Amino acid sequence: MQVTKVIEHITGWLDSYVERSGTRGFVVGVSGGIDSAVTSTLGARTGRPLLCVEMPIHQGADQVGRARRHIEFLKANFPAAGSVEVPLTDVFDGLIRVLPAVEDEDRRDMALVNTRARLRMTTLYYFAAYHGYLVLGTGNKVEDFGIGFFTKYGDGGVDLSPIADLNKSEVYALGRELGVIGEILDAPPTDGLWHDDRTDEDQIGASYPELEWAMAFEGDEAGLTARQAEVLAIYRRLHQANRHKMEPIPVCMIPDALRADG
Numbered sequence: 001m002q003v004t005k006v007i008e009h010i011t012g013w014l015d016s017y018v019e020r021s022g023t024r025g026f027v028v029g030v031s032g033g034i035d036s037a038v039t040s041t042l043g044a045r046t047g048r049p050l051l052c053v054e055m056p057i058h059q060g061a062d063q064v065g066r067a068r069r070h071i072e073f074l075k076a077n078f079p080a081a082g083s084v085e086v087p088l089t090d091v092f093d094g095l096i097r098v099l100p101a102v103e104d105e106d107r108r109d110m111a112l113v114n115t116r117a118r119l120r121m122t123t124l125y126y127f128a129a130y131h132g133y134l135v136l137g138t139g140n141k142v143e144d145f146g147i148g149f150f151t152k153y154g155d156g157g158v159d160l161s162p163i164a165d166l167n168k169s170e171v172y173a174l175g176r177e178l179g180v181i182g183e184i185l186d187a188p189p190t191d192g193l194w195h196d197d198r199t200d201e202d203q204i205g206a207s208y209p210e211l212e213w214a215m216a217f218e219g220d221e222a223g224l225t226a227r228q229a230e231v232l233a234i235y236r237r238l239h240q241a242n243r244h245k246m247e248p249i250p251v252c253m254i255p256d257a258l259r260a261d262g
Contacts, residue, residue: 007177010162011042014042026051026133027053028053029054030053032070037180039138039162040070040074044078045178051083051127057089060197088116088119088123114151118153140163141165148241149191156245206231214232214236
């Protein structure tokens with residue numbers, strides 16, 4: 001991949017999109033991970049106003065620290081980059097207090113994980129509406145179109161997706177070229193939505209390089225190793241289970257014959 005030219009291409013695409021849309025700039029959630037770091041840096045490179053929003057919800061100190069240091073990097077290098085911190089822990093806990101009691105704690109935990117992502121989406125769109133900005137998506141190709149590893153109307157609720165045609169390994173390549181700080185480049189990928197330090201690989205059961213391989217696999221399955229077969233099964237299971245996230249919302253079309261008076 002021609003990394004420098006890809007960076008210029010995405011930067012130009014973002015700048016042109018803002019110009020055509022009649023908006024003023026971008027807002028993006030910054031988590032301390034590689035995807036949001038690369039996305040926010042690409043947005044900053046346009047020279048348009050960029051608002052980085054930190055939205056901690058019971059967040060680990062390491063994630064918060066990486067996010068803040070990345071924002072410092074952006075502000076030191078791009079005059080139009082700004083930031084705001086919106087602590088959402090109390091909002092999240094307040095919602096939990098008014099939700100009804102449940103019997104299945106595991107299902108409740110999963111529902112609350114997605115709720116965290118949706119609270120953050122709501123916050124981003126508040127700032128987008130107030131400033132006349134566009135919300136930048138931070139999903140990569142494997143997450144957005146491979147296994148659907150995002151929350152519908154959470155981190156999937158965005159205006160445009162600058163890195164969604166890049167595999168995770170390609171996002172890292174852009175990050176190194178863009179000068180993203182080393183601690184973000186070295187940190188294990190995590191969605192930061194759980195109360196512990198579990199990584200994406202812990203949740204998925206496969207690494208991003210393995211998933212990239214599975215996403216592109218078109219060969220003879222008879223020659224696969226046991227691990228390759230396992231990864232391919234993981235990929236196919238998640239791709240099928242999460243297709244509802246990756247396809248347009250189904251619309252019930254009314255036949256013309258039913259529209260006519262009977």
